[in-house]
Amino acid sequence: MTCRALAVSTVLAAVLGASALILTTPPADPVQAGAERAGEISVCEQVEPRIPQVQGRNCNPGQWGPVLDVTIVDRRNNDTYRCPTGAAEGSLWVSGENCRFLRG
Incomplete structure (x- = not known):
């Protein structure tokens, strides 16, 4: 050769x-990886709606980082909120931005 x-x-x-x-x-x-997770549903033990923000605590499944198109469900009464953007910290909490109430 x-x-x-x-x-x-x-x-x-x-x-x-x-x-x-x-x-x-x-x-x-991690921001890019989290942004790829769209359409998440979080069922939470406690939900505090302060429309347009919604905060959920003790949620399942546990997600991390930013989420797109997140649905937050209050396990106690099935109140459901749809949020185009948000963030999650595992099973500790999920926070949605610009949310609207869907059903209860």
Whole structure:
């Protein structure tokens, strides 16, 4: 193998290896990863509606980070609120922004 052919094959191997790494690496940005979770439903033990904000505590399932199109349900009375944006801190709480009451 000539020096030129060896150099080309080395560069090609490096490019292919880097491409494989990029394709298999998940997004490192938690905001981007959280934003991909749309249409979440959180059923909470306690819900405090202060329209347009709604705060839920002790929620299931536990979500983390920003959420899009979140539905917050009060387990006690089935009051349901739809919020286009919000944030969650595991099962501790979920907070919705610009919410509207759907049903109860």
